[in-house]
Amino acid sequence: MPKVLQPPDLLRRIAILEDRLARLERAGWERDELPLFPTSLHGLVYEDNTSFTTYWETIFIPRAGTLALAMVTIGDVVSAVNTGGEWQVKLNDTTVVGSGTVPATFTYSFPTLSVSLLPYLNAGSLKVQLQARRTSGATTGGKYGAGGSIGLAPTYARLL
Known part of the structure; x- marks a missing residue:
């Protein structure tokens, strides 16, 4: 006996699509x-x-x-003198979109920042720079001889 192909059930197809959509919503947005x-x-x-x-x-x-x-930022201590500074995030070598301080202690701090990229969505490219400088502390000694040093490194950068 020949097999008969059943026409697709619209309600069944909608239920499958709703299930897939619910799974996607539970998973949340993927981050880059x-x-x-x-x-x-x-x-x-x-x-x-x-x-x-x-x-x-x-x-x-x-x-x-x-x-x-x-x-993550860290200050320095040279001969009992604490060294601190400032950090900033710059776009395209000109626009500062965030800034803060590096504590004048030899402990880590963990600043966070959320930058709107909406004004740059039509740009061909965008340059992001993490910058820091020493603003206080020892003026001699330290790792390079010109005073206390400060450190800066990213822990994550995500496009949302």
Whole structure:
């Protein structure tokens, strides 16, 4: 006896689609990690400059609405003198989109930042730089001889 092909049941197809949609909504949005590259051979860069120095950077094509950044910073202690500073995130070498302080202690801090990329969605490329500078502390000694050093490194960069 020949097999009869049943016409697709519309209600069954809708139930399958609703189930797939529910699974996607439970999974949430997928996040893309943005790689940042050090501008030095060190992993956690220590510098003793009093002007802003780029520690990490990348160039990418913006295809998401938000860049979520988290960093780790650390100050220094040289001969019982605490050294601190400032950090900033710069876009395209001109626009500072976030800034903060590096505590003048030899302990880690973990600043976070959320950057809107909406003004840059039509751009061909976007440069992101993580920068820091020393603002207080020892003026001699330290790792490079010009005073206490501060460190800055990203812990994550996600395109949301």
